[in-house]
Amino acid sequence: MNKLGHIGENIAVGYLRKHGYKIIRRNYKLRCGEIDIIAKEGEYICFIEVKTRTSAFFAEPYESVDYRKQKKLCRIAETWLSRHEPPDAPCRFDIISILFNRSIGLKEINHIKDAFGGL
């Protein structure tokens, strides 16, 4: 398992709990991919993709969630919804973008709510 990614996900879970999110599931895996965190905020089910980088020199972490990745996440989310929730449950996709450096620790955390959604 990717170590940096794992650290980032732990940071994200802590951040979400602090902001009143209820974590439903971590690392929901299907053959076609995985959703890092599924959480609930109020009535909304949030599918959260966590991206961690050591530096934003090349690109911000969230920039790597491209159209292909978004499509993939949508598909997995639909599967999860069909198994666990009524089909019209309100939901959204978030991205948590983390900059983490081993020497100085957490540098930046950026939570983008409703980041994409087939629009």
Added chain:
Amino acid sequence: MLAKVESRATYGIKGYRVDVEIDVTGGTPGFSMVGLPDAACRESGKRVISAIRNSHFSFNASKITVNLAPANIKKEGACFDLAIAIGILSAKGLLDQESLENMVICGELSLDGMVRPINGILPRAISVEKDKTFIMPAGNINEAAIVKGSNIIAIHTLNQLVSFLKGEIELAPCKTNIKLRENSDAEKQLDFSDVKGNQHAKRAIEIAAAGSHNILMIGPPGEGKTMLAKRLPSIMDNMDYDEALESTKLHSIAGLTKNKDCLIAQRPFRCIHHSISDAGMLGGGTSLQPGEISMAHNGILFLDELPEFRRNILEGLRQPLEAGKILITRVAGSVEYPAKFMLAGAMNPCPCGYLTHPVKECNCTAPQIQRYLNKISGPLMDRIDIQIEVAPLKYSQLTDKNKSEPSSVIKKRVIQAKKIQKQKYKSTGIASNAQLTPKYMDKFCQLTDEATTLLKLAITELSLSTRAYDKIRKVARTVADMDAKELIEAVHISEAINYRSLDRKLWLE
């Protein structure tokens, strides 16, 4: 939640009702649109959501499905943006569905929530029932205000419309404003007083304008054929309300009326280059747009250098010339556009152009000339009532300081002749002498005995065809109308015979 908003689209020159249905539900967020939208239409989702957010309405993720009913007709353009935005707000519970009763909404949105003008407002406004309110972009107001007895509200921004629907602000319906558009300065500058000499050609053009006869000018290059034709609009009578409304509708669909005021009163004059395509001339394309012949409806279609046009384009003019309309049928459907125009053409007599020149030598061979003239088929030539030669001026005419007759004087005579025709053909559905059918010809084109003798002589001596016989009578009818005479006299007949240059083949040998 489900919301329904009524809107309008255009098909041909008619508007029809489109119901925009919006369903906002939970589930994975997304925007999907059904009901055969084209690319511009499908993109409206992105515009609408940005516009809603930038108008400071709360908008959270949800699954949005939009249906444009009737679902079997293709929808074009961004004109449903405003209706979709209002539908989404209503489905989200930010607006009462009751407040949308009897409202018809059309308009394009910009990302900041401003409402942009759209094409084809006039046919849409006409199709809105009198007991409904038509909400449309403020940029289109001049055009929509033409429609009599309609209840129209002009909107600048999405926010403004929402406040209006909530009843927070009052917006007064626009007043009907049937002001005829003034001619632009450039158009005013073209006047027949600038054209020296060429009395014969000027007279022919005057008659063509008075009877809406198709006209062809033949002559060497640089002798004023184009100059004469460009001054045709300055002597044409103005359109009446019904004609103007129809022409404005066509211009509205083609998007030529934006930011201009009101009705087009002056007859359209379309000067066309010979590189034009089939779809450009006759109409068509993927969205079945009207072509140049429809833009010239009730006006003049001027084809300079007639033999240079591709043959299929010229032949394509034959049916519309006869029927006054064109039916365009493509995969996307079929649309009928009106195309009642007067054809004006200009051409050289041969490839080098100097065949009819009194001094200059023509260096074309006989087959070359034949080939050049053959580009215009017999049936098309048959539909051209007046064919005249434009001759070079003499030096004394060129330097003549006296101004020629101004357009305003000629225009008065044309209007007078048109008035006579209108009265005469009141119950027949014919608008001008050019449209006389054989059925009415004997009734309205009665000749004096002297004229009958002359026409008989002309037919036998010049060996004119049957079709030429009819054309001469039609043109003579107009000449007689210019003189305000009931019967066609010998002078009128002899003048009309003069306008059959090609039939007489005086210069073709």
